[in-house]
Amino acid sequence: MKKSLGPNMLVYPAPIWVVGTYDADDKPNAMLAACGGACCMQPPCISVALRPATYSHEAIVARRAFTVSVPSEKFVAQADYLGRASGRKEDKFTVAGLTPVRSELVDAPYVGEFPLVMECRLVHTAELGMHTLFVGEIVDVKAEESVLNESGSPDMTEIAPLVYDIGTRKYLGIGDVVGRRGDASAKIV
Amino acid sequence: MKKSLGPNMLVYPAPIWVVGTYDADDKPNAMLAACGGACCMQPPCISVALRPATYSHEAIVARRAFTVSVPSEKFVAQADYLGRASGRKEDKFTVAGLTPVRSELVDAPYVGEFPLVMECRLVHTAELGMHTLFVGEIVDVKAEESVLNESGSPDMTEIAPLVYDIGTRKYLGIGDVVGRRGDASAKIV
Numbered sequence: 001m002k003k004s005l006g007p008n009m010l011v012y013p014a015p016i017w018v019v020g021t022y023d024a025d026d027k028p029n030a031m032l033a034a035c036g037g038a039c040c041m042q043p044p045c046i047s048v049a050l051r052p053a054t055y056s057h058e059a060i061v062a063r064r065a066f067t068v069s070v071p072s073e074k075f076v077a078q079a080d081y082l083g084r085a086s087g088r089k090e091d092k093f094t095v096a097g098l099t100p101v102r103s104e105l106v107d108a109p110y111v112g113e114f115p116l117v118m119e120c121r122l123v124h125t126a127e128l129g130m131h132t133l134f135v136g137e138i139v140d141v142k143a144e145e146s147v148l149n150e151s152g153s154p155d156m157t158e159i160a161p162l163v164y165d166i167g168t169r170k171y172l173g174i175g176d177v178v179g180r181r182g183d184a185s186a187k188i189v
Numbered sequence: 190m191k192k193s194l195g196p197n198m199l200v201y202p203a204p205i206w207v208v209g210t211y212d213a214d215d216k217p218n219a220m221l222a223a224c225g226g227a228c229c230m231q232p233p234c235i236s237v238a239l240r241p242a243t244y245s246h247e248a249i250v251a252r253r254a255f256t257v258s259v260p261s262e263k264f265v266a267q268a269d270y271l272g273r274a275s276g277r278k279e280d281k282f283t284v285a286g287l288t289p290v291r292s293e294l295v296d297a298p299y300v301g302e303f304p305l306v307m308e309c310r311l312v313h314t315a316e317l318g319m320h321t322l323f324v325g326e327i328v329d330v331k332a333e334e335s336v337l338n339e340s341g342s343p344d345m346t347e348i349a350p351l352v353y354d355i356g357t358r359k360y361l362g363i364g365d366v367v368g369r370r371g372d373a374s375a376k377i378v
Contacts, residue, residue, distance in 0.1 A: 002306070002331040009233035010330045010343055012259050012305060012350045013363060015202050015226070037226025038200035038355070039238040040317035046200055047236060047322070049228040070201050076368040084371065116201060117191070124315050128229035128324065133236070135317065141199045142191040153356035154199055161201045163352060163363055166227070167342035169370040174202060174352055175362035179265040182273065182358070 009035075009166065016079055016162035016171060019048055020067035020100070020109045021059035028093050028100035028109040030069070031056045032083030034164040035131060044138040046118060049131040055087040060134055064122040067103060068136075069111035073160045073173045080171070105139045115159050116143045198224075198355065205268055205351035205360060208237055209256035209289070209298045210248035217282050217289035217298040219258070220245045221272030223353040224320060233327040235307060238320040244276040249323055253311040256292060257325075258300035262349045262362045269360070294328045304348050305332045 014034040021029050035049035046068055050057045060066050071079045078096040085092050093100045099112035103119045110117040120136025127133075147158035162171045203223040210218050224238035235257055239246045249255050260268045267285040274281055282289045288301035292308045299306040309325025316322075336347035351360045 001334055003334050003337065005330040005332055005341075005343070007233050007326075007328055008330050009227050009230045009235070009327065010305070010332075011204075011227035011235055011307070012343065012345050012348050013202065013204050013352055015200075035227040035229070037228075037236060037238075038198050038203055038224040039226075039236060039322045040224070040320040041198045042319040043317070044196050044198035045317050045320075045322075046198070047226060047228060049226075073367055080368060080370060080372075116199070118200070124317065124322075126313050126315065126324065128232070128234050128313065130231040131229040131234075133228045133313075133324065135315065135322065137196075138198065139196050141194040141197050143194055143199075145190055145192050148192065149357065152194075154194070154201065155357055156201050156352070156354035156359070156361060159201050162367070163202055163345070165345035165366075168338065168344055170345070170366045171368040171370070172345060173364035173367050175364040177354075177359045178262055178351070178362050179269060179360040180358060181269060181360070183269075 011166060013163040014166055016071060016164050018069045018071060018079060018082055018111055019056055020069060020111060021056045022063055022108060023059050023087065029056055029059060029087030030082050030092050030111060032079055039135060045135050046120060046138055047133055047135045049133045051131055057132060060122060063107040065106035065108045066120050066136055067108045067110040068118045068120065069114040070116045070159060070161050071114050073162055076162060076171050079162065115147045116154055200355060202352040203355055205260060205353050207258045207260060207268060207271055207300055208245055209258060209300060210245045211252055211297060212248050212276065218245055218248060218276030219271050219281050219300060221268055228324060234324050235309060235327055236322055236324045238322045240320055246321060249311060252296040254295035254297045255309050255325055256297045256299040257307045257309065258303040259305045259348060259350050260303050262351055265351060265360050268351065304336045305343055
């Protein structure tokens with residue numbers, strides 16, 4: 001029996017990403033985002049949604065660029081901090097002990113310690129209400145060699161990204177492989 | 190040391206969602222989507238990205254509505270099937286053994302067996318290239334009482350959603366709780 005929970009952004013699972021930007025003084029900033037997702041294969045695009053009040057929002061509008069860095073599970077404390085402090089008041093990279101790396105492709109920094117990063121140029125903006133949806137074209141993905149499999153593809157188990165439980169405000173890791181695309185259907189009873 | 194993987198939609202983690210629509214004959218259809226994410230808290234919005242060639246794409250454009258049903262891990266075979274067949278040729282709900290439930294709020298069906306569903310009216314569309322980004326306002330979330338905690342919030346561990354590894358085409362479950370928003374920061378060394 002289903003119960004109505006009303007109009008709510010109870011979206012499962014949500015990713016935990018870190019959005020990297022430069023402010024007007026070229027200071028690198030990083031914020032946590034759980035609102036976003038892949039949105040086009042060709043050109044490859046990703047969306048992130050930010051409140052206009054955030055420091056990162058004005059940076060994306062000004063530079064028309066951002067990065068998305070994917071923290072591993074072991075960086076949960078840093079990720080949580082990046083979601084609670086503001087780059088307007090703090091040098092968040094320094095406090096978190098993380099290294100801003102200047103992208104050579106877009107006007108934004110990424111997190112050196114995180115295993116996979118996407119460098120994006122802004123291609124679409126939509127004002128939806130409390131959040132602005134930014135769509136970035138992924139001009140390059142960079143990954144630590146340690147998370148690549150023998151075919152050269154990233155393996156999510158090695159990346160060990162976080163997922164966010166919006167309802168209970170918990171961070172979770174990812175679990176076991178339960179199927180492979182094209183093979184799983186054999187199991188329909 | 191990071192390796193460049195080029196411009197690719199290597200987005201981690203990606204959700205596994207089932208998008209529900211009605212076709213021109215009122216036949217319910219369901220397709221798998223791994224491209225999408227939360228995108229606004231107020232009004233609550235979610236995005237899904239579909240290729241224009243899909244049967245579901247024309248249904249969303251025509252009805253200006255869709256649902257997102259979140260399959261539990263145990264429905265991995267059904268989810269996989271819904272991602273490989275086309276509603277243009279098959280009655281996918283029937284083949285998958287799933288029950289289409291007519292939403293009373295939007296002009297689309299959801300999957301009765303899945304633990305959490307979102308009923309959405311289309312509020313924004315963006316043509317990005319190979320995919321069209323559809324943003325839906327979530328007019329209601331419905332969840333099985335069995336996945337709600339004592340506060341009445343969904344608990345992701347009970348929902349047991351799938352995440353998708355785009356690089357290796359594997360479906361994974363979710364893992365253990367590794368932190369709670371606001372508490373995790375104590376661990377920064």
